[in-house]
Amino acid sequence: MKAYLGIDLGGTSIKMGLVDQQGNILHNMENPTPVKEGYHAVLKLIDQMAQSLLRQSGYAWRNISGAGIGVPAFIDFQKGILVEVVNLGWHNVSLQADLERLWHMPVMVENDANAAALGEMWTGAGKGVSQLLCLTLGTGIGGGVIINGEIYHGANGTAGEAGHITVKPQGGRVCNCGRTGCLETEASATAIVVDALERVREISAGPLQEEFQRTGTLTARTVIQLARQGEPVCREIIAKAGTILGNSLAVMCCLLNPEMIVIGGGVSQAGTILFDPLIKAFNSAVLPRAAENVSIVPAKLGNQAGMIGAAWLVHRQAQ
Ligand SMILES: [Zn+2]
Secondary structure, X not given: OOEEEEEEEOOOEEEEEEEEOOOOEEEEEEEEOOHHHOHHHHHHHHHHHHHHHHHHHOOOHHHEEEEEEEEOEEEEOOOOEEEEEHHHOEEEEOHHHHHHHHHOOOEEEEEHHHHHHHHHHHHOOOOOOOOEEEEEEOOOEEEXXXXXXXXXXXXOOOOOOHHHOEOOOOOOOEOOOOOEOEHHHHHOHHHHHHXXXXXXXXXXXXXXXXXXXXXXXXXXXXXXXXXXXXXXXXXXXXXXHHHHHHHHHHHHHHHHOOOEEEEEOHHHHHOHHHHHHHXXXXXXXXXXXXHOOOEEEEOOOHHHHHHHXXXXXXXXXXX
């Protein structure tokens, strides 16, 4: 049986899976990304991971049809070059060519949010859907636009950068992209933490204040957990993020008229506390006909979406 390597290269960890032709992960592993050691150390670790993954699973290299890799990067798809990999501090690296030289098989690169969208389309929440919008709510906000079953890259590979849609033209927070008031400064996990740290100063008691006193900080995971337990300030913070997301999705929906919008990433774990205000804001802002057939659903594959979507890139070539 032929299989693929699906790799999700992030600023925190490298995830690698051996994926079969149906999109199932047969074996997988994860290692911290040696960011400080630079590009060649990361390349070496990816190679070592592939060697040991194959050894563990009993697969020979000849049974691997190719590898796909999702990277948090702006990519020049014509040249196969990672123009800018923000979290890793790389510029103009030829990851695709370097891995092909190492492994003597086809390697495909894709933006990580696009890879996650493809994973959800192949075996996740968007299975069988070919007009799909996927948002990943993590430290930042990534987006992937799928039109007719293919990622839409746009003129220079930047399509789907939903996290950088301006949602607060005045007085917004500073974004990693250098501008202010982007969707990801107002509705990502990072934004939820900033909101919570602002709000915790206004309250003198309760579980949010206790958590802050105990740990000296707050995390998005804590805020989501407390919101689920009914803590009113945390619920408000998550609902605010949901409303902002719903309004932005209405804009995207008018433009793209998708069949489905899949919402993944850690923040989506908030469940109905996020989704109810999101859908309410969405419905009141969207052009009704553009939203007639759309369903807004949570992602299904969790942090495996990137690996599966990366493998799909090779699977698609093999069809
Ligand atoms: Zn931005």
